[in-house]
Amino acid sequence: MNDYAHGGPTEDAVRIPEFPDQFARTHRFSLGVPRRFTVSPDGRRVLFLRSPGGDDPVSGVWLYESGRERLIADPRAMAAGPAEVPEEERVRRERARETSSGVVAYATDAEARLVAFTLGGELWTVRTDDGRGPRRVPTAGPAVDPRPSPDGESIAYVTGGALHVLRLGGGDLTLAAPEGPGVSYGLAEHAAAESMGRSRGYWWSPGSDALLVARVDDTPVRRWYIADPADPAKPPRAIPYPAAGTANAEVSLRIVRLDGTTAEVRLPAAADESSHPPGTWTDTAFEYVASAGWDGSGPYARVQTRDQRTAVTLAVDPLTGGTEPLDSEHDAAWVELVPGLPGRTASGAAITARTAGDGLRGLRIDTADSPAGVHVREVLAVHGERVWFSANEDPSEVHVWYHDPAAGFIRLSEGPGVHLAEAGGDTVVLDSQTETGRTVTVLEGGVPAGRIAVLAEEPVVAPRPVLLSLGERELRGQLYFPSWHRPGSGRLPVLLNPYSGPQMQLAVRARAWWTCVSQWFAEQGFAVLTVDGRGTSGRGREWEKAVHGDRLAPVLRDQIDALHAAAERYPDLDLGAVAIRGWSYGGYLAAGAVLHHPEVFHAASAGAAPTDRRLYDTHWEERFLGHPEVFPEAYERSSLVPYAHRLSRPLLLTHGVADDNVFFAHTLRLSAALLAAGRPHSVLPLSGASHTVTGRGQASSLLRLEAAFLKRSLRTA
Template structure:
């Protein structure tokens, strides 16, 4: 067997040694990637964000029109650069943390209905521009700006400042408050922590199509427990306060209000709790505590609410004059009602696009009474344009394709828009589809008009310095979708390879896909260090039906670990060079939790682990996410005890490295500190690596680069490589 990366190694080995720095410098190969596409209703203009290269951390606003790209807003250019540098408001910094934003500059924007006027904020300053030409204009406001959004006709800009929702004309005149502030714990126009982090609703207000009123969220966090995120490396700085509703504690109080520009205000009369048909269990909570979706279309405001126990979801039509609601759709489930991104969508006819069970175990859609075919697992609704509804779905869990359905012509059936195996999504407007495609060969963005390719948007991300060589596998009796990465220099029979499991394996995310993503490159890099790297999506991950995804209800570890072990043994039976006497697992967030559980529960299988940002004490995680799986901790304490790792600390007999960012407000560093304290109390040696200033996503270049090397060295030493 060739020694990996010694002084006599060839050029590919040298490139692989440079990979950690490239991985960090490119922010996980996210820089230079076009994103946040907006297609104008006539399909003529496409707006998007992107830097100028695969290492440029400053995001800029671009326009694609008539087959060419044009730069609209450069934060480093004239006008912008002349301003004194400032700091984004705290609410904006929180929003970026929730979105795992890795760049600076223009990181979000909004347009009027025709996509001709664009508004965005830079360091709390409001800017507007018109796509037909002209320089961006700075708009004076009463305070630092968060989430600015033009009215449909482009005459006004709404924005949030210091907890109040305000409007201002595009020339900077008539800046006035619509609502708030009502006190230090109340905001208007922003979403709460749980909505952003666990539900996926990042917005807190929506314009009426006429531009004369807004639907506005009022969030009161007075009863929510507070967390204080300090920076131990800079003790002179005050801690950041986060209203964080841990499992079993009070949620933010969210109400919705119809606010007219004339000054009238009407509260939406949201239902208090679910009634007949709500599934009962040991723990039942019928109260509608979650506003999971909202909007305002040509038929009026539309709101979706979910109960605290997540077993009922109601889609509500709102009367804009009185605030009264009428239930259009009720959905119940004995485990939890899954929330499908992009739903509900209401078409111009009033027909709804909502999640449905088309037959068997498939999670599909109902589009105006017509359901998607059984076996077509729907992931997200993209939108409607030119008489068609667009959504992403797959018949094979390792592929996600763009599909469309002609709501006005059901005989046209369901059509697949994307072709090559991979992960595809899109943005739509008029006859134009911007097809965003990630395949094993790379990343492309193709502009289609009436189904015909007419151009492309450049993807400027760097090519990884290692070339991924995954072997696609389906393992064990459950056909576990897996990928095996072997060193490029290894040949069958060269000798045994220690095995590194590098899954995610948690709810809501897949890593075994027909795609060349950052985690694929990282897996190959670890393989080039001398490991056989196995990645498996087991039970609880998306894409394989409802029963598969909900098999972790009440127990987040047993089935998931069982699938990882089954995949390991099945792969070793097929590839004898895999050395089952030297097996490790690494991971971050859920997979960090899984890695720690692996060495605690199955030391006969796993011989070392690196656990990054591991949520070891499930009671510390947020309400909506954790109660979905384990229920209320006061009613079902056994679920939390069985799924937390603190009481198992005395079982540790293998090397374990715990890594955590000290500024992480998603998985608090308290998880790792409590686990470390339990290990210390039990007399179990372990390694703790604190990352100063790092959040849940490690963004600092040198830290991210060095972390990969430190993980490698720990695993090599632990497995005698």
């Protein structure tokens, strides 16, 4: 690969050997970064999680108050709990891609004075107003997802699939207990947590006297098993996994009161076929509880049909469990679930999504519509009549907006970057990722009043992306050159480093772990190109749904068109030596690239690639491809296994053996098909690794092994 190098090494090039170790040690530069903010309703207190340093994985609970921050719950200073994390908590963390330890989640009462969290299954509380420090609270069993009541007098938690409420004055009540194996109360099922964005399974009433609770029956769901080949004495772990076309968990809702009375929520069985969009496959059964909650106007739920073309928001009667539709949404492809919706202001004004005339996703608050040209991403917070949300005008940036009935729609954040926020009272915590790093600013009355420290390590390699808009579709991309390369000094092999899948963008104007990785690969001697194609967020309905019925061909076409457009603009890109790498959907795209377009791509490194679309979950996969028995051709053309015989380029397949999102079976099936077709390839199994590789030795070595494989492959291609 040194044949491509021209010019002397820069400081970054000299330090590149350090980067993989730093990348692994810092958990992708996430350690020391404040997160999970809660702002009290009066705006005086800000709670958050953070580890003490950029290479410390143990997070604690911090309080920012009166311009100062202090650690109020330090796991290292507390009595150690059981070493084993409860299985339900392990699953919850995996669905959330949680990589740290210590306190990884917490909840508060309405005034943010009582904080509840778990350590090793033990329930702990700490108050923000008495300075006495954390105290352990005995529970009926290992506690999962504890949440204080709004009045701070009780704490609900789940143990053994049962929902309990612990009265802090004394007494532990079992409010809902499973009737048999496979049943649980108060937890989110796999499809909800992995594919719908709903990680919760119960919600307190504002009056602290009742809860809206999800009952999940996993009995109909097919069991899959994950074994540990490195420990043959260890029994396999059974996982209820609803693969495309198979049975889902049965999810229902109940109103459970502290006096012991309950009411079944009468969810509608199916959508009205007269308003439901027609399709070759139509399933109007409301199998999905997409979101739920309980606000000042009462409990509510949003249900979605199995074919995902209708979603209905329901008001729930807290006494009888009866329901009444508040809003419905239909789409000929699928109804997109917007995080934070549905919602209501304090007066009960509805907050809903709408598709504007320009095809962008807008927001309607009562009768007020968000401005044209603004694509709404997420509703971040609702306080009184003010609604905070994130949105973009340019897809490479995300900004914080709010709506006030008197002032209208106002953009708060400034400058290029990806900005998010949490709010309470007149205080806003603005979390900004920009091209120079991350900052967390506390605003009071719209004016900066302080900072919450970001303790993450500075990457030893500084990203230097060239921002691009490529081809007739104006594909947003970033091109990384080696720091030592000078234009015209010699041609460089090209490495495409995309994700380009739904709900995630890489070509954004912010320094992130993936921009650092791209620059590191550039320092190895590549010109690295990252492109967000069709199917990604931020560019409206038609762009997002261009992958309906085909998850591969349109996205690959965008990568190829962007590659050629970039090479026309930058002649140093060598189209005779092109590699591609990626993880998860990006890994699927990388493997698909060398199978379908060996004339363009000369080598690929594919990590955790979903190679057989029938093996992914119902809600995610049927959204794009429909039911596999009705659209077998869509699953055939979108899968990789049927095309194994086409491989003619070097391919490295990497996969975590313990992955319970994209199962190891995906890589094994593709490898078996490649072997049967006599196609040489390489397989790297990662023992004990899940979908996110966190093992320090594995994560650091993997980058080096990928770089070596790609260099070697392009030399011999």
